[in-house]
Amino acid sequence: MSVLEDPISFEHYSTDKFFDEIIDANGRPRPDAAPLVEVINQLPGGDLLRRQAAIERSLHRMGITFTVYGDSSGTEKIMPFDIVPRIIGSMLWKHIEAGLKQRIKALNLFLDDIYHDQQILNDNIVPRDLIENATTFLKPCIGLKPPRGVWCHVTGTDLIRDADGAVFVLEDNLRVPSGVSYVLQNRAVMKRNFPQIFAASKVRPINDYPAKLYQMLRWLAPDHVENPTVAVLTPGMYNSAYYEHSFLAHQMGVELVEGRDLMVDDGFVYMRTTDGPQRVDVIYRRVDDTFIDPAVFRGDSVLGVKGLMDVYRRGNVALANAPGTGVADDKVVYAYVPDMIRYYMNEEAIIPNVKTYICQRDDDRKYVLEHIGELVVKAANESGGYGMLIGPHSTVEQQAEFADKIKKDPRNFIAQPTLSLSRMPTVVDGHLEGRHVDLRPYILHGKDIWILPGGLTRVALKKGSLVVNSSQGGGSKDTWVVAEPGQSVVDVHDQSDGVS
Amino acid sequence: MLSRVAESIYWMARYIERAENTARFVEVTLNLVLDQPMGVDEPWRPLINATGDDDIFNKSYKIADAESVMTFMAFDREYSNSITRGLHSARENARSIRESISSEAFEQINTLYHFVNTAGRSGQGIDSPTDFFDSIRRHCHLLTGILDATMSHDIGWHFANMGRLIERADKTSRILDVKYFTLLPTVESVGTAIDDLQWSSLLFSISGFEAYRRQHHMILTDKVVDFFLLHKQFPRSVRFCVDNAASSLQAISGGAAEGRHSTAARQLEALRIRLDSTDATSILRYGLHQFVDSVQGELNDVGNSLTEAYFLSPVA
Numbered sequence: 001m002s003v004l005e006d007p008i009s010f011e012h013y014s015t016d017k018f019f020d021e022i023i024d025a026n027g028r029p030r031p032d033a034a035p036l037v038e039v040i041n042q043l044p045g046g047d048l049l050r051r052q053a054a055i056e057r058s059l060h061r062m063g064i065t066f067t068v069y070g071d072s073s074g075t076e077k078i079m080p081f082d083i084v085p086r087i088i089g090s091m092l093w094k095h096i097e098a099g100l101k102q103r104i105k106a107l108n109l110f111l112d113d114i115y116h117d118q119q120i121l122n123d124n125i126v127p128r129d130l131i132e133n134a135t136t137f138l139k140p141c142i143g144l145k146p147p148r149g150v151w152c153h154v155t156g157t158d159l160i161r162d163a164d165g166a167v168f169v170l171e172d173n174l175r176v177p178s179g180v181s182y183v184l185q186n187r188a189v190m191k192r193n194f195p196q197i198f199a200a201s202k203v204r205p206i207n208d209y210p211a212k213l214y215q216m217l218r219w220l221a222p223d224h225v226e227n228p229t230v231a232v233l234t235p236g237m238y239n240s241a242y243y244e245h246s247f248l249a250h251q252m253g254v255e256l257v258e259g260r261d262l263m264v265d266d267g268f269v270y271m272r273t274t275d276g277p278q279r280v281d282v283i284y285r286r287v288d289d290t291f292i293d294p295a296v297f298r299g300d301s302v303l304g305v306k307g308l309m310d311v312y313r314r315g316n317v318a319l320a321n322a323p324g325t326g327v328a329d330d331k332v333v334y335a336y337v338p339d340m341i342r343y344y345m346n347e348e349a350i351i352p353n354v355k356t357y358i359c360q361r362d363d364d365r366k367y368v369l370e371h372i373g374e375l376v377v378k379a380a381n382e383s384g385g386y387g388m389l390i391g392p393h394s395t396v397e398q399q400a401e402f403a404d405k406i407k408k409d410p411r412n413f414i415a416q417p418t419l420s421l422s423r424m425p426t427v428v429d430g431h432l433e434g435r436h437v438d439l440r441p442y443i444l445h446g447k448d449i450w451i452l453p454g455g456l457t458r459v460a461l462k463k464g465s466l467v468v469n470s471s472q473g474g475g476s477k478d479t480w481v482v483a484e485p486g487q488s489v490v491d492v493h494d495q496s497d498g499v500s
Numbered sequence: 501m502l503s504r505v506a507e508s509i510y511w512m513a514r515y516i517e518r519a520e521n522t523a524r525f526v527e528v529t530l531n532l533v534l535d536q537p538m539g540v541d542e543p544w545r546p547l548i549n550a551t552g553d554d555d556i557f558n559k560s561y562k563i564a565d566a567e568s569v570m571t572f573m574a575f576d577r578e579y580s581n582s583i584t585r586g587l588h589s590a591r592e593n594a595r596s597i598r599e600s601i602s603s604e605a606f607e608q609i610n611t612l613y614h615f616v617n618t619a620g621r622s623g624q625g626i627d628s629p630t631d632f633f634d635s636i637r638r639h640c641h642l643l644t645g646i647l648d649a650t651m652s653h654d655i656g657w658h659f660a661n662m663g664r665l666i667e668r669a670d671k672t673s674r675i676l677d678v679k680y681f682t683l684l685p686t687v688e689s690v691g692t693a694i695d696d697l698q699w700s701s702l703l704f705s706i707s708g709f710e711a712y713r714r715q716h717h718m719i720l721t722d723k724v725v726d727f728f729l730l731h732k733q734f735p736r737s738v739r740f741c742v743d744n745a746a747s748s749l750q751a752i753s754g755g756a757a758e759g760r761h762s763t764a765a766r767q768l769e770a771l772r773i774r775l776d777s778t779d780a781t782s783i784l785r786y787g788l789h790q791f792v793d794s795v796q797g798e799l800n801d802v803g804n805s806l807t808e809a810y811f812l813s814p815v816a
Contacts (some may be wrong), residue, residue, distance in 0.1 A: 063610040237596045250599035261502050272503045274655065274810045
């Protein structure tokens with residue numbers, strides 16, 4: 001029997017003393033995962049791998065690929081996908097939902113405050129110099145009144161679970177969080193290539209995301225507009241998230257525009273069409289805020305539209321997310337979110353932060369420099385797993401290099417303990433092995449706050465690795481939230497998941 | 501529709517049609533070579549001459565044999581008119597407007613691009629060329645069907661249709677021009693077996709052999725010229741392409757085009773009248789090459805007017 005034909009089962013799977021999302025410490029499936037584990041254990045030899053291969057082919061055909069750097073022969077790779085879905089029980093999901101709603105409310109109040117009265121700075125809850133020196137704090141946004149009072153309409157918050165399974169917030173992404181298209185496509189290919197596993201578990205559907213996004217965007221339109229034109233603004237096809245921009249525009253049935261397709265005339269924004277200029281009322285911008293208007297922010301930007309901010313201030317166009325939200329992405333500001341929740345809402349954070357050392361504080365910096373080999377050090381404004389040191393996996397030289405950077409620019413660094421991230425069974429070389437995962441749920445803040453059940457589960461495919469970013473060897477998984485009685489469940493015959 | 505999107509859809513369709521026609525060019529030569537008596541000098545050379553890119557070819561290849569010509573025309577990444585490069589451009593255009601075409605259409609373009617790329621890397625395209633070029637044609641037909649059956653026949657679809665038809669009219673006229681030129685010296689041997697074979701393969705290259713036979717039975721020079729240029733119903737004839745491009749343009753402009761929007765319509769109408777008011781005998785008397793040349797020039801003008809009217813939009 002060839003390796004490919006060996007049945008893949010949980011028989012020899014070991015959690016290796018890590019917290020596993022679907023197998024408990026005694027090696028038994030957690031209750032919500034039991035039907036799934038059963039189905040996988042019963043599959044004939046080779047079946048799981050065949051399905052995994054079929055899914056990979058689907059993704060390739062759909063062109064959800066990236067070009068391999070330095071390869072001129074046109075080879076393209078898909079984002080790695082693992083077929084074993086992550087399962088989130090309904091109780092845990094309720095906890096996560098409540099925590100995220102609370103957090104997004106507080107962040108929204110914070111943004112409105114710092115761009116207006118700055119009470120939280122006056123009361124010394126958040127240090128004034130931290131905000132005023134943040135490159136992401138945009139002075140032109142002071143006094144802005146975003147339509148309907150919402151600053152961050154689309155948020156992706158990174159969550160992790162520790163060795164005991166407790167949930168923590170690792171990072172907030174309030175500028176232009178990406179990845180939701182992978183969530184929808186992962187589900188679509190799973191439904192198409194592995195329909196029978198959905199029958200065993202009651203999984204909440206996610207295919208209404210584009211509709212919810214569209215409703216939210218429409219709600220933002222200026223009052224005088226009866227039938228608003230919504231557009232998605234992309235930096236263009238060479239942006240790494242271009243596929244997602246195109247996908248969302250397609251799913252919502254709205255135009256995907258680039259900066260060069262737009263122009264400002266007499267206080268309104270127009271797109272250039274074959275019938276001449278057509279007014280645009282709502283822009284879901286996937287261009288970073290400092291690039292959206294060269295007249296106000298970066299003058300060298302060719303991705304934005306000159307005069308856009310002026311139209312925005314006049315209330316003649318809505319932008320989602322509002323410009324200026326990036327300041328809440330700052331990893332030092334992150335450390336103060338539990339204080340914001342206390343300050344604005346008089347509540348304790350439902351989902352705590354990971355313990356964070358702020359290098360600007362003398363005590364914290366001293367501790368960080370002494371324990372750099374045990375900590376994860378992060379730059380305040382980098383993403384994608386860059387600008388980061390994972391102490392236990394680093395060399396002495398790398399540690400010295402980071403220690404140097406911290407001493408030179410303490411404001412720009414935080415450190416956190418190296419957490420033992422939870423793991424998920426993942427297909428590796430024809431059998432199942434545990435790999436570390438995180439979770440990025442997507443939150444839409446319109447009239448109400450709505451959270452897509454599940455989100456993007458990213459998995460670090462390298463053995464022992466804690467870095468889940470796709471640019472650094474990470475893959476993704478379908479993520480299931482188990483339905484409670486009365487909630488709708490996935491219909492495998494419903495083809496509206498966004499792929500043909 | 502966004503001007504940029506209209507332009508990309510138009511060029512996406514043109515590049516696909518161009519790739520299909522290149523595959524047809526090669527296929528017809530493959531058939532000819534198989535049918536030809538031994539000892540004909542460099543039977544692949546006329547194909548290179550037809551591209552007008554002899555210089556580029558001669559720089560990279562020593563002789564024009566089956567392998568070098570097929571490699572050049574299908575897989576050469578340095579050659580901007582190769583099938584691979586054309587499909588790459590088609591796919592880049594499609595990628596930049598994926599939200600404006602159906603998912604099925606994008607996937608088909610993507611599949612076709614990867615098919616050609618893989619065949620180039622594995623050498624399979626050259627090993628079984630008949631299958632390979634045949635498959636390209638099939639893939640292109642499939643795409644045309646998908647666009648037709650899964651896209652609203654809205655402005656975007658009409659821009660794609662115009663791109664396809666203008667490119668096709670141009671290529672059909674080129675196929676005739678080139679072959680007519682090489683067949684000219686044998687005009688005295690009309691009616692002999694070899695001549696019939698040559699003209700038949702010419703008809704095959706526009707998938708017109710059966711349609712032609714049903715109508716005319718005998719292969720006659722003027723009838724073939726008429727079939728290529730003036731046939732009202734055959735979908736690859738120049739006349740058919742011009743007629744249908746005009747209809748699509750009318751659908752785009754709503755028929756009420758004024759100013760700069762009306763130029764392309766006027767030019768297409770003039771071309772239509774010209775094709776309507778002539779016949780094969782007059783064309784041959786006037787000079788086929790001169791006639792085809794001026795048709796190509798007019799098609800170019802139409803393309804430029806489209807760019808002017810729809811793709812370059814006003815600056816605020």
